[in-house]
Amino acid sequence: MRRIGGALFVIAGTVTLVFLILHWLPGDPAALVAGDTATAETIANIRAQLGTDRPLWSQYVAYIAGLLHGDLGTSFATREPVLGRLWAQVPTTMVLTLFSSAVALAAGVALGVVAAVHRDKWQDRTIQFVLLFLTSLPSFFLGILLILVFSVTLRWLPAIGNGSWRQLVLPVVCLGLITSGRLMRMVRSGVLDVLEEPFVMTLRGKGLRERQVLFTHVLRNALIPVVTVLGVLVGELLSGTVVVETLFARQGIGRMLVDALNVKDIPVVQGAVLLASIFFVLINMMVDLSYGWIDRRVRS
C-alpha cells in the first residue's frame, strides 16, 4: 500500500514537473498554428481558443482537471484529442520495446554467464571488450551501422518503416543490444558472487554435473539482483525508442514526440512524456513489489 501511495505521489510530481518545464517554451504555439501570414488579431484569437493566454496556474488547474477525466488535452496541430493520437501509437512502440527487452535479456544473461564461467579467459576478455563498445556506442550509430551492413550491403532487411516483421528486426536488435550492456555486467558479477558461495562447493562435492550446478542452482540465485535493474532497463528502452524510431522512420510514441516537438505541439509532447513516465513508474513499482516476493530474505 505504501509503495502504491509513493508511486501516486511520484506520478503527481511528474505531471507538475513536465507541465512546468514545458510552459517555459519561448515560442508562441498560437503563431505556429496560425501560420506566417496571420494577423496579430487572428493569433490573439487562436491563443484564446487554445487557452495559452490564461495565467499559468489556471492552465495547470484546467490540465489537472482534464487529466483526472482521462483527457490529455487537444493537439495544437491537428485539433484531435491527444490521448487518442498517442493511444494509436502505443502498440507499435510496445512491440518494439517488448522485443528489444527480450533481445537485451537474452544477450545480457547469455553473455554475462559465459563471461563469469570463463572468468579471465579469452571468452571473458572478448565479452568485456564488446561490453566497452556497447556502452560507448551511440544507439543511432549502431543503427546506422546495422543499416549499412544488413540493408545497403547485404540487402537482407529493409532499413525503414513498419508493418512487416522484417522491418522490426534491425530496430529491435539495435535497441536490444544497446540496453543489454548493463544487464551483462550485473549477470556476470552476480554469477561470480554465487559461484563463491559454500553451497556451490557442497553441490560439486555431491557429484553434480557442472552444467546442473550452473543452471539449476547458481543461475537461480544470481538472477535475483538482476530483477532490480529491470526497472532501469525499461527507462533506457523508453529513452531509446525516441532515437530508434526516428532513425528507422518507424511510427510510435517516440517519433510522434519528436515530430510534435518540431511544431511546438505542447499537449502532444506533454502527453507522450507523461504516458512514458507513468508506465516507467508503474513498472518500477511492480519490480519493487516482486522483489520481496522473489527473494524472501528482503521481506523483513
Place this chain on the structure above:
Amino acid sequence: MDASPGFLIQDDVPAKGPPRRRLPALAFPLSALVVVAMIVAAIAPGLLAPFDPTDMDGDAILRPPCWPHLLGTDHFGRDILSLVIYGARASLLMGGCAVAVGGLAGGLTGLVAGYAGRTMDMILMRLLDIWMSVPDMLLAIIVAAGLGASFGHTILAVGFVTIPRYARVMRAQTISVCHRPFIEASRSIGTSHARIVVQHVLPHTFATMLVITTLGVGTAILMGAALSFIGLGVIDDRPDWGFLLSQGRSYVTVAWWFATFPGLAITALVIAVNVLGDALRNRLDPRLRS
C-alpha cells in the same frame, strides 16, 4: 584493436586476490592519446584540419575517401575529415560542461541532503524520485525544448538530467562519512558545521565524485549527440558529430563514409573517456568496482 592473448595482461593473481585488470595493457595509453588528440582538435582545429569545414567544393560532392579528401566529402562537398576535427569542440564542451553542471548541482544537493538529514533529506530525495521518474532522454528533450534550441541550453539540459545520479552518490558518501567517529569528535569540540563540511566531509567524498564525474563525461557526450541527432541543440553551422550523423543518415545508401566517420569519432572519444574513468576508479576507489 587486436584482442589476441599475447596482447593482454596475463596476471596470475589467485581468484580472490587484489583487483585485476580486465583491459588490454595498451588500452590506457591509447585512450589517453585519443583524448589528448581530441582536446588539441577542440582547441586548435585549424592546425589539424586539411580544409576549412565550411568550404564547399562543388566538384567533389559525396565523393568517397580519396586524395585530397581522406574521409570523403558530404552533400555540400565539404571535407568530412575537417568537419570531424572541427566537431570535437562541441562534443568535448558538451561532455565537460554538462558534467560540471550536473556534478556541482548534484553534489551540492547530495551534500545538503546527506549532512542535514531528516526533513531536508526526505524532501530532497522525494524531489529526486520525481526527477528520475521521467526517462533520461525524455527529460533531456523536454528541458532542451523548454529552454529553446541552442547549444548552451542543450548542455544545461543534459546537466540537469544527470543531477540525481551525482546527488545520490554524494548523499551516500556524506552519510557514511558523517557516521565516522572523527566527525562526532570534531562536533564535540565545537567545530562549526561549515568547517566540518569543508575540512572533513568534502575531502572524503572527493575521490568518489571525481571517478563518477569522469565516467559521466561519456554519458553526457552520448546524450548530447543523441539530442542533436534528433534535431535539438544545433541551430547554427557549428560542426557537430551528432548532427553530422543525422545528415549522413539520409545519404546512407549512397555514401557510407558520411555517417560512419563522425560516428567512429563519437565512439572513440566515449570509449577513451570510459577507459580513463575505469582506470581512475581502480586507482582511487577500488570499492566502487562492480
